[in-house]
Amino acid sequence: MITREALFDDLSALLGKGGLLTESGDMERYRVDWPGYRGAEPLAVARPTTTRQVAEVVSYCHRHDIPLVPQGGHSGLVGGALPDADYPELVVSLERMASVRQVDPINFSMSVDGGCVLQSIKDAAEAADCDFPLSLGAQGSCQIGGNVSTNAGGLNVLRYGMMRQLVLGLEVVLPDGRIYNGMKALHKNNAGYDLKQLFIGAEGTLGIVTGAVLKLFPRPQVSRTALLACPDIDAVLGLYALARRSCCDLLTAFELVPRACLELAMEASPDLRDPLEAPSPVYVLMEAAASGPVDLEAMIEDLFERGFEAGMLTDGVLASSDTQARNLWHIREAMLEGQRNRGEHLRTDVSLPISSLTAFHQRASDEIQALCPQATIIAYGHIGDGNLHFNILPPPGLEAEARAALLHELEERLFEIVDDFDGSISAEHGIGRFKQTAFLETLPEPEYEIMRGLKRLLDPRYLMSPGRILPRPIE
């Protein structure tokens, strides 16, 4: 085993001035993820500036048996990028590899460094009259390498798919330090196994994404936002099927907002007023967008009429200006803030067949309320993806320990119900560390074995983000 001093010397020499951080103070911000989760102090923080440097650092770690963890913008929600406490890890931060390499509007593609911040990618696309549609709350800080590694979702998935569908090519430093160069800007390529798929959603356990070729779309010229009031979730599902048709698949968002969420939003943002006259059990916040001459307003009005006739909606408002649209979207931001203000609570990210949402919601609500009548359920989400954030606010006044135990119990119950409905306990957030136990509980044997085999194939020494998704092998 190499000494800490030798490691520092070698990596400093390799990375140059500013390339390696070793002081506790300097490393502090690499220990914390956005929701406030905190990891251990890493061995050091490597900040390479080129793919070659990443490869050299990884190769060095491979030769000296040093575990490492790649880091993007620290906005993960499952603790995947937090340094380990038991086996000190080298953090490899891509923050100094943040360039847009090339934008190709004719090919509807762009190539970027793995450390490129999502917002700067969206800006560069827009400057070329194109759109990179991935849209996340964290887009001002999250990095594309992290988006690829976590197969990020977000608001526009129903139209553009998750990150996996937006990747044309990848460049990855493999756990032994070799470089997989798959930076082809091809919309179709059936030459052999599609290796880039391995790294998308692997949460940094199979390699470090140092570059990506992304798929672009025409930039929307017009968009329309509406808020619809619906009698129940079943009506929302019917309305969704209708909206897909009426709006010709130009829908970019279709968000379920239950009344409780609207109230939370108004609590957090006192200038926010009830957008419709009478309260309604559930709302839909929807958006449609188009890059050419389409009358979105007529489409949405057509939807209003048909939905109203079918009893799927009782009221609605179509934003007539950008300001009105922003105000409607503000509800969604404010409701997240309202949740945060309520202190520690259970946040989940489950997905189900859309057609099971009503039955799932009913059963989950019943069982959670039976277990804890004073809990408040806040179940909102991306209807078009079958993705519910079925969150639970515990009763106020509980001691920290009792609260944690209660939330854990409620989560276990909820996940059992998800499993009964053939759903997923992680629609978009991934597994990381926090969901590993629940994930492994229902993972069938052949899948576990193949996943283990993939890890062994690419990272036989188990040095790349060890312990995330899959547990360490028994030593």
Place this chain on the structure above:
Amino acid sequence: MITREALFDDLSALLGKGGLLTESGDMERYRVDWPGYRGAEPLAVARPTTTRQVAEVVSYCHRHDIPLVPQGGHSGLVGGALPDADYPELVVSLERMASVRQVDPINFSMSVDGGCVLQSIKDAAEAADCDFPLSLGAQGSCQIGGNVSTNAGGLNVLRYGMMRQLVLGLEVVLPDGRIYNGMKALHKNNAGYDLKQLFIGAEGTLGIVTGAVLKLFPRPQVSRTALLACPDIDAVLGLYALARRSCCDLLTAFELVPRACLELAMEASPDLRDPLEAPSPVYVLMEAAASGPVDLEAMIEDLFERGFEAGMLTDGVLASSDTQARNLWHIREAMLEGQRNRGEHLRTDVSLPISSLTAFHQRASDEIQALCPQATIIAYGHIGDGNLHFNILPPPGLEAEARAALLHELEERLFEIVDDFDGSISAEHGIGRFKQTAFLETLPEPEYEIMRGLKRLLDPRYLMSPGRILPRPIE
């Protein structure tokens, strides 16, 4: 090694009456693919009716070291499903597993057997007022298991993506006979490595796809077809970027048809007349479709005007009836027939960044003509996917051997140019056997090793479609 008689007895017992074919005459049609390629006589043909039976057959082969090859609708173009001559294989045909299991229009999904014929899937989707958009010439015979295993492309890729983007879940019999049950009807699922990606496009070398959950879309209510005359390929590329915008990504096809193809079509189909007054170097056959109230005609007319002003098109015709639209599409079918009528020729399926198509086409044409001035180049394709079928008709009157040698030489030259432009030698047809040599020539070492590793991981005995994509290991 088990005797042939024991194998017949055991598999007959396992599969029941009609489940196993062993007579040469009965097995004839399992030796031939649609383009006329012919394989060896198989050991036998197993025709299971359930996933359980497939698993039992595969498990039996695994125990007794018998190589096998899954077969779908025999429409492959690279010889992947043809039985091997040197190592007699058991054919596993999914033709008796052809049911639609369930259609769920609320979830925009359906689940089907692996042997389900694509057309029957499209019909079932339509009956539920939905659309399964995969669209291929072979859709009346090809099976979804084959479509998944070859990551099928086709006409509508620019809007809906390739097969990979249309799969929500898979059921696969693994090479050891175990069943991977990933039949979840989820639009989002980030719980661990996405194993289904391994089997999509693996050409049956990693498992047999016995079931799939497919993604559906709203059924188009209106569509419009147009034929545009353009001065050159560069203009076509500019027009494509314009059309993506003008038609709000409602484009379902954007096909390049050079003048030579139109002439071939008219040759093959004498009732076909020149659709525009003056001949033009290249044409675009385009289609847009929508599920709701959109004025596609106005959109396309807007495109006409803007394209005309920008010098990207010189003339065009917008079909004003379904009959007219069918007549325009008939050009594309007739040109394929025209090619076939010319006898043996070089068929390729290359892809490039769309922005490189002009330069690639120029250089490839120059070099091919320099090598063989009397060859006729027929380069048509899916512009929006950067996918060219750059085909070459040899001069007439060559002896079979000389022709084969010439076509081989031209192919090698063409593939070198594809490689220089960072393209792919197989956009949608796959590798199978026929493209293996060319594929391996430019495959970088780490990729070769990972592909080998994947094969070893899932099929350590090398019994599942051996020799396809990757060569057999040296024994």
